[in-house]
Amino acid sequence: QYGFSVSVMTSPSQFIKELVNRSCVERFDRILMDWEVSLIWSFTVSVFCIGGLLGSLIASSISSRFGRNRCLLLNNFWAILGAILMISSRTANSFEMIMVGRFLYGINAGIGLSAQAMYLTESAPKNLRAMVGVTIATALAVGKFCGQLLGIRELLGTEKSWPWLLGFNGFTALFQLCTLPLLPESPRFLLLERGDLQASENAFRKLWGNKDHSKEVVEMLEEKAALQSIRSCSVLELFQNRTVRWQLLTIVIVFTSLQLCGINAVYFYSFDVFRAAGIQEHRLAYAALGTGLCELTTSIACSMIIESMGKKDLMFSGYIGMAASLGLLSVTVYFQKTVWWLPYCSMVLVFVFIFFFSCGPAATTIPIPGEILTQSFKSAGYTVGCTVNWICLFVLGSLFPILVENLGNFCFLIFMAVCLICGFHVRFNMPETKDRTALEISAEFDRMRAKDKTSQKKNSSKICEIKAQDTKL
Numbered sequence: 001q002y003g004f005s006v007s008v009m010t011s012p013s014q015f016i017k018e019l020v021n022r023s024c025v026e027r028f029d030r031i032l033m034d035w036e037v038s039l040i041w042s043f044t045v046s047v048f049c050i051g052g053l054l055g056s057l058i059a060s061s062i063s064s065r066f067g068r069n070r071c072l073l074l075n076n077f078w079a080i081l082g083a084i085l086m087i088s089s090r091t092a093n094s095f096e097m098i099m100v101g102r103f104l105y106g107i108n109a110g111i112g113l114s115a116q117a118m119y120l121t122e123s124a125p126k127n128l129r130a131m132v133g134v135t136i137a138t139a140l141a142v143g144k145f146c147g148q149l150l151g152i153r154e155l156l157g158t159e160k161s162w163p164w165l166l167g168f169n170g171f172t173a174l175f176q177l178c179t180l181p182l183l184p185e186s187p188r189f190l191l192l193e194r195g196d197l198q199a200s201e202n203a204f205r206k207l208w209g210n211k212d213h214s215k216e217v218v219e220m221l222e223e224k225a226a227l228q229s230i231r232s233c234s235v236l237e238l239f240q241n242r243t244v245r246w247q248l249l250t251i252v253i254v255f256t257s258l259q260l261c262g263i264n265a266v267y268f269y270s271f272d273v274f275r276a277a278g279i280q281e282h283r284l285a286y287a288a289l290g291t292g293l294c295e296l297t298t299s300i301a302c303s304m305i306i307e308s309m310g311k312k313d314l315m316f317s318g319y320i321g322m323a324a325s326l327g328l329l330s331v332t333v334y335f336q337k338t339v340w341w342l343p344y345c346s347m348v349l350v351f352v353f354i355f356f357f358s359c360g361p362a363a364t365t366i367p368i369p370g371e372i373l374t375q376s377f378k379s380a381g382y383t384v385g386c387t388v389n390w391i392c393l394f395v396l397g398s399l400f401p402i403l404v405e406n407l408g409n410f411c412f413l414i415f416m417a418v419c420l421i422c423g424f425h426v427r428f429n430m431p432e433t434k435d436r437t438a439l440e441i442s443a444e445f446d447r448m449r450a451k452d453k454t455s456q457k458k459n460s461s462k463i464c465e466i467k468a469q470d471t472k473l
Contacts (some may be wrong), residue, residue: 003143011151051106083170317361
């Protein structure tokens with residue numbers, strides 16, 4: 001839902017702007033100026049982020065109250081209602097219905113992004129948790145690619161069919177309504193938050209088969225015993241708790257960098273790069289399909305190697321590769337009109353950047369709160385991460401046109417700095433999560449901080465000794 005809603009608005013943009021003008025002429029007998037149409041169009045696109053922010057804020061309480069599976073099930077009604085408004089908008093001659101539909105799609109995406117990540121990470125075996133986490137990025141890539149594919153003129157990107165293109169989310173929501181009841185609730189949620197051991201074992205058997213699950217149950221019971229007197233914490237309590245301060249900082253940094261890493265800037269400039277490489281205007285949409293297909297195939301391939309490489313190494317190498325690609329891309333785009341072969345280098349760098357993004361941040365970021373936080377903090381951690389994600393997406397959508405107007409392709413350098421900061425934070429301040437429980441990862445965070453404090457004490461003691469010697473002298 002999230003990936004599809006992000007990419008689907010590109011194709012019918014001209015038809016929606018015509019609807020805005022036509023409805024204003026019929027209602028108010030007034031033709032809007034270009035800047036007024038652009039303002040309405042920008043708000044129609046960005047209201048999705050406002051809905052997503054609201055959805056992420058309420059996702060924690062809904063998923064804790066109703067459970068992960070039922071939360072996802074109820075969440076589909078937002079998408080169905082939004083789809084009805086989208087499909088009816090042209091008949092009703094109302095662009096406001098598209099705005100409300102986008103807002104409802106945002107609520108659906110905000111809740112779904114948090115609840116799905118919690119459901120998958122809590123339901124997966126420890127040895128497959130990283131690979132299952134990558135499927136979230138794969139689903140986002142599938143959504144983006146489907147939005148691009150269905151938006152071409154041969155399918156739904158026509159004047160008659162574009163309302164059905166915008167309403168396609170409703171059909172996927174109906175599919176989930178039919179299939180989600182067949183899946184069990186998260187075993188960790190049932191045992192750690194509901195205290196229902198029998199239901200948890202039944203869920204294990206449905207998800208993992210009829211094998212021995214006693215080891216996983218013991219690990220969860222140990223976590224439950226460690227957190228016996230601790231209830232599910234709110235976002236405010238997460239911020240106030242000093243024991244998870246570095247986990248919280250890591251969540252904020254990686255989710256901020258996910259939106260500010262430059263992927264949207266690269267997609268924006270890809271059309272200019274493809275034009276400079278000689279691709280004709282009417283074929284640019286098909287070239288854009290290539291970028292979506294590259295992200296999708298890389299995400300699928302990443303699921304095969306993440307268990308062997310580890311999440312930390314993938315994220316670090318992804319950000320460093322993205323930073324290098326952005327640095328080179330800013331140079332090649334700047335000089336592409338003076339050297340004939342540089343546009344082709346720029347086109348290669350676009351795909352290289354998408355490759356590093358797909359196998360690095362996109363594949364590893366979203367499951368992070370569920371892996372580095374214990375059960376009592378999980379819901380609040382996902383709320384913080386997804387809230388930061390939506391705020392950054394909204395801010396980027398608002399400021400990016402200003403950055404492009406004033407800095408041009410040198411805006412890549414800002415995103416390059418973000419990639420470097422996040423990459424080095426992951427390298428030096430985040431432990432590996434592969435084949436580890438939440439308690440083990442939490443203990444590793446404590447050990448990393450303890451080493452820093454020990455080194456600081458040693459340095460301070462050395463300084464005191466030097467000062468004492470100076471005093472004696």
